[in-house]
Amino acid sequence: MLKVVEIDHLTIEYPDVKAIDDVSFTVNQGDFLGIIGPNGAGKSTLFAAMLSLNTKYKGTIKFFGTDIKKSKNYLKEIGYVPQKPIFEKNFPATVNDVVKMGLQKEVDEDKIDQILQQLWIHELSERRIGELSGGQQQRVFIAKALVNNPEILILDEPVTGIDQQSIDLFYSILTELNSKQNITIIWSSHDLDAVKKLANHVACLNRTLFFHGESDDFFENNELVKQYSEASMQEHMHHH
């Protein structure tokens, strides 16, 4: 199995708190990894380091065998879908504009059409991004992430605030990308049921990593599932 991501003894400290504490794991090509953990578990912090948005960390992160502090070329092979993309609501950009933003090469229009069709947003291509629903916007950002033929898709709790029907469509698209196009998916979520259904690997993060392995091994381990559920429940109660 080709290792596409290797994280080794990663620690990220903020002045008052250790956000990530000595985390190590690897992701193989073709994995569908669900990273679960309650709010504040460090999922977004982990992604920020993996995407070179935060370079102040101890330990090493390698993509395709190369330390990301040495070269940023790996970013070309990554499609990133943020939790809730922040942009000006009246931003004068159509779906088509958004998908093409930042591309340096000439765009293959047929390919863009094909991706938009695959994601069921073809008919929206001339609509402004701010006019779309949360679910539609999220699919636009997946389309954007796919335009560069990424090897890896990184998604940070991508269904926050989206209706159930859109979530189901979104998940079926992810499954198809992983199984048919062999795109490695690294996806953070706190929806255990969804992770059970989609992911073939699970990483359980709560500042430190307390499980990483096959999805079945995690869900057969009642003690772990209970531990996770309690942790997220406490978090949930804490928030209310």
Added chain:
Amino acid sequence: MVFEIFTFSFMHRAIISGIAIAILCSIIGLFLVLRRYSLFGDAIAHSSFGGIALGLMVGIYPLWTAYCVSIVSALIMTRIKDRFNISGDASIAVLLSSGIAVGLVIIGLSGGFTLDIFSFLFGSILLVSVNDTILILSLTGIILIVILLLYRQLLYSTFNEEQAKVSGVPVEKINYLIVFMAGITVVTSIQLVGVLLISALFVIPNITAIMYGKGFKQTAILSMSFSIFSVVSGILISYIFDITPAGTIVLFAIAIFACTMGLKHAGLLSRHN
């Protein structure tokens, strides 16, 4: 009288320069407005006031000193803003007031040169020389080429900095490039509308065009059209009625903005057309 004005060579120069400046202010202004940096043009213009005063005092062509002072102070201010985490509007206030303060002190020290300063404060488009026109056209051409070449990166870093960074767009360099181009645009445009009204050309045609609900390219084209219309009508009408061109140009832009708001309010600007 009305047709006669088209035979004057100063009018040709004014209209050609005016159209170039209208295009330039629209496109640079669109990026600034979308970055919530609407008053940045105003701040650069005010800092150029210090540069103009300096030029007049030491006897260098004031626009040259204005280019240097504006670009350098805008870049420094951007650096300070990023480094010390100062909010955008506060950094604009600092830039704006320091330019005026420096200008006033220099004018005081030199014993005043009121007449020259007035043409920079309120614009003097009918007085542009052949050399000025060539300079304006060249700078417009260069900036438009840079924007066309880097269009998708400029747009992406304006839309969402974080995502642009992850896609490998050199966001920081792009930000400085926009500030640099804004500096050049502002000083170039001072001849048209003057220091005091410059931000109108950056902001009004763009917020008008954004209301039409189109994509980026169409919005940019709409904004340029509104701006060109305002500038050309403003120059001609002001000449015919012997009023100030700068004020007339801006009032035309405001009139289009008001009409667009009216259309929108009446539901005549459909969202999906």
